[in-house]
Amino acid sequence: MIEVHELTKRYGERTAVDRLSFAVRPGRVTGFLGPNGAGKSTTMRLVLGLDTPSGGSSWIGGRPYRSLPAPLCAVGSLLDAKGVHGGRSARAHLAGLAAANRLPRRRVDEVLELVGLDPATAGRRTRGFSLGMGQRLGIAAALLGDPEVLMLDEPVNGLDTDGIRWIRELMKSLAAEGRTVFLSSHLMSELELTVEQLIIIGRGRLLADTPMRDFIERHSQAGALVRSPEPERLREVLVAAGATVRPDARGGWLATGPSAAAIGELARANDLTLSELTPHRSSLEEVYTAMVASATEYRGRAEERGRAAGRRDTGEAGE
Numbered sequence: 500m501i502e503v504h505e506l507t508k509r510y511g512e513r514t515a516v517d518r519l520s521f522a523v524r525p526g527r528v529t530g531f532l533g534p535n536g537a538g539k540s541t542t543m544r545l546v547l548g549l550d551t552p553s554g555g556s557s558w559i560g561g562r563p564y565r566s567l568p569a570p571l572c573a574v575g576s577l578l579d580a581k582g583v584h585g586g587r588s589a590r591a592h593l594a595g596l597a598a599a600n601r602l603p604r605r606r607v608d609e610v611l612e613l614v615g616l617d618p619a620t621a622g623r624r625t626r627g628f629s630l631g632m633g634q635r636l637g638i639a640a641a642l643l644g645d646p647e648v649l650m651l652d653e654p655v656n657g658l659d660t661d662g663i664r665w666i667r668e669l670m671k672s673l674a675a676e677g678r679t680v681f682l683s684s685h686l687m688s689e690l691e692l693t694v695e696q697l698i699i700i701g702r703g704r705l706l707a708d709t710p711m712r713d714f715i716e717r718h719s720q721a722g723a724l725v726r727s728p729e730p731e732r733l734r735e736v737l738v739a740a741g742a743t744v745r746p747d748a749r750g751g752w753l754a755t756g757p758s759a760a761a762i763g764e765l766a767r768a769n770d771l772t773l774s775e776l777t778p779h780r781s782s783l784e785e786v787y788t789a790m791v792a793s794a795t796e797y798r799g800r801a802e803e804r805g806r807a808a809g810r811r812d813t814g815e816a817g818e
């Protein structure tokens with residue numbers, strides 16, 4: 500388990516992480532989501548003892564990282580896949596880590612096999628590695644100590660479709676073994692397929708800590724994919740009923756606002772034949788984008804109110 504309590508990190512004037520509290524539980528994959536600069540990497544660095552917090556605390560398996568007796572056996576992490584000495588081979592890199600952490604040498608071969616780096620590749624200098632091979636090596640290093648907790652920042656970066664599918668299955672199987680798996684990704688379609696629980700932050704603050712399914716269901720807009728032999732008339736009817744209508748790639752309309760049942764009624768009332776009417780479930784990306792937009796709007800209004808109150812307090816005239 501990873502626990503974070505009132506964690507805060509300031510860099511000069513900038514607050515990168517702002518009184519953040521959450522727990523990442525074992526047995527499921529938890530995704531860490533937030534726009535660029537939201538504070539995800541900083542949070543992970545703080546939990547891993549790579550940076551000192553300005554306030555608050557964090558624990559891995561009930562202990563602060565810096566007091567873990569064998570850190571590599573408690574938590575495996577991947578923060579920067581390029582943070583490897585380029586002149587060494589992948590095998591030498593892992594062997595060095597194993598020796599420094601008093602881990603049996605056989606773990607090197609085990610993790611190389613687990614991440615799909617064959618002996619020839621493992622013997623090559625990592626300087627020539629593609630981003631995807633570097634990611635696999637980074638994951639091998641994270642798994643070396645057979646840790647209970649895994650914390651990975653953008654693990655699918657640079658991987659092709661097969662590599663992405665491989666990571667997804669690996670993360671799920673590690674969680675199914677009862678481990679705590681915490682990963683960030685900006686690929687929302689991928690997170691949606693991999694993750695059960697979501698922790699969302701914005702400007703260093705917690706915006707949501709929720710099961711993925713609940714998050715999508717709660718924030719989904721009613722709607723449907725709808726198709727008719729008379730597409731233009733269908734669009735007019737939908738728009739007149741207040742629906743937001745977007746073209747679908749296969750020649751139909753994606754209508755949000757009215758439910759699929761209401762669209763069916765509308766078609767009947769207007770004597771329109773429908774060739775398809777499929778209730779539409781919002782994707783994580785759609786729900787997340789709408790949530791961030793409304794959070795930004797809310798913050799904008801709050802800041803505006805704050806400025807207006809400030810002007811009243813100081814007797815300042817409006818802009």
Ligand SMILES: Nc1ncnc2c1ncn2[C@@H]1O[C@H](COP(=O)(O)OP(=O)(O)OP(=O)(O)O)[C@@H](O)[C@H]1O
Binds near residue numbers: 513514515540541542
């Ligand atoms: N060493 C540092 N010195 C000054 N500011 C920093 C430092 N590290 C991070 N920041 C700032 O803290 C904020 C959070 O950055 P962080 O990298 O944690 O965000 P992130 O959510 O991981 O973003 P991304 O998805 O772009 O990696 C940003 O505004 C960033 O500029």
